[in-house]
Amino acid sequence: PQWVILDGDPGLDDAVAWLLAFASPELDILGVTAVHGNVPLPLALRNAGVILALAGERAEGVPYFAGADRPLLRGAITATRMHGDSGLPAEELPDPVRPPEPGHAVDFILRTVRARPGEVTLVCSGPLTNVALAFRLAPDLPALVREVVWMGGSTAQGNRTPAAEFNALADPHAAQIVLGSGARVRMVGLNVTMQCVATPPRVERLRALGSRAGQVCAELLTFYAEAYRRNYGLNGGALHDPLAVAAAIRPELLGWQDLRVDVETQEGLNLGRTVCDLYGVTGQAPNVSVAVTVDDEAFFELLLGRLAALP
């Protein structure tokens, strides 16, 4: 199996993503690290504990940690408009599996990657603050991670501003640090994730799993669908973060292109934009493997099939 740390800001699509990860035998989850983002850190941390409880035996003994409570330089933004005030808008959720571990997420990332050089994948589904801090604390770390798979950015338009995707905008400096770190980075952005929509029939298939995990995912995605209809005119919520986990499990579900990508860190209209050099006009060497196509059907079947393994 592939050693993985899940880093994110749950968040309801993060929750579905992490459940997919726990349900997948290809991945061995070493730990979970929470970061500010969709909701303030204390809620993201609590939600991490709830997701571990939902994953049941699969998450037994998996530690979880509090990470950064704000971006490197800017003030925190949230996405409660999309994720509800708690980040997990479902009834009858279990309590967190146990309290989080003491110590900081960044220290956990650091020691875990160092313990298995070249073997640990960071699957990131939120702002990249924790990873950027780890890379700054230990400049040798980018070369020691197997890869960073990040749901964030876009080759095209944004969702939080016309130019910027939420995770990129929520800490543009961190994103620029990680993308420019020399680590192997794969970016799963809006240009592919917006094609993977949890339509009503798909939500019903999740509910029909008859399990608690299926029920909770269906409930979360029903809430999410409302927000997506209102804000983006889609017939359901986009499965952003689950697609990043799927990319770690089965990269061949997506088409990839190696590109030069930089994140705009200047204030203004384009703050947080992931500027992708699709035509190679900068002449700069590619630093990111960018997802450019996706097999949406195969992805959803993978998600559904895997979630069926959870209680």
Ligand code: BDR
């Ligand atoms: C990303 O932003 C968050 O709201 C979602 O959880 C996802 O990680 C999509 O832009």
Ligand code: CA
């Ligand atoms: Ca997220």
